[in-house]
Amino acid sequence: MxxxxxxxxxxxxxxxxxxxxxxxxxxxxxxFGAVTLGPWTTWPDIGAPAPNPYTNGHIAREAAFQLGRSEGLRFVATTDSDGAPLDLSCSYRLDGHVPVSTFWTLVAVDGDWVNLAAPGTDAALRSSEVIRTEDGAMRVHVGTQLRPGTWMELAGSGPFSLALTLYDTTALSSFASANTTMPSIAREACS
CATH class of the missing domain: 1.20.5 (Single alpha-helices involved in coiled-coils or other helix-helix interfaces)
Incomplete structure (x- = not known):
């Protein structure tokens, strides 16, 4: 028995x-299959001709249009650099260098991937619009409250994610993976 x-x-x-x-x-x-750099996560095998089974499951679950490996790479952050969830009641500052790419965009989305850009503003912040520091690093303020410098105005309330899409990039390729760094996300003020 x-x-x-x-x-x-x-x-x-x-x-x-x-x-x-x-x-x-x-x-x-x-x-399983994802790469995390600070608060940023990406699935580098998404655009591969034969992705691993975990990436296949992620693609099927997300059911979103994905870029091919040679087209680009999307990094998503749901937390700040300290591990606290991103929330629209707070303002954030992104500091640092973006991996080498021809072009990149930054968008804020909610849990259903609806863009949270404030009405009357661009849906995405583009690399060509960013004011850079003396060493070439970017500094972007994200939130519902006005901040100096490059500011991405958002609308709404509750948790959100940031999606940074690099186009025509060498990030996480076999010869550049050791040098890949991502911008930090620091919480500034909460209302």
Whole structure:
């Protein structure tokens, strides 16, 4: 009788762990196939001709148009550099260098990927519009409250994500992956 109970318990534990890891891999899956650089996460195999199974699951779950590997790479941040979730009641400052690319865009989206740009403003901030520091780094303020310098005005309330899309980039390619750095995201003020 003990053997049967232990066998049943082992099967239940195995099923729970298996289904739990499968659910995690398909919903978040940052441990499987994703690359995280500070608060930024990307799936570099998304544009590959034969992506790994975890990336395939992520693509199917997201059901969004994806760029090919040679076209670009999208990084998404849902937290600031300290690990706190991004919230529209706060303002944020992005500082640092963006990986080498021909062009990049920055957008803010909600959980349903609806753009949060304030009415009457551009839907995305483009690399050609950013004021740079003396060393070529960018400094961008993001939020609902006006800030000096380059400011991306948002509207709405609640949590949001930032999506930085690099076009024609060498980021995370085999010869440039060690030098890939992303901008930091610092919380400034909350209302």
């Amino acid at each position: 003990r053997f049967v109970l232990r066998l049943l318990m082992s099967i239940v534990v195995a099923l729970c762990v298996g289904f739990g890891l499968s659910y995690y891999a398909l919903t978040d899956g940052r441990l």
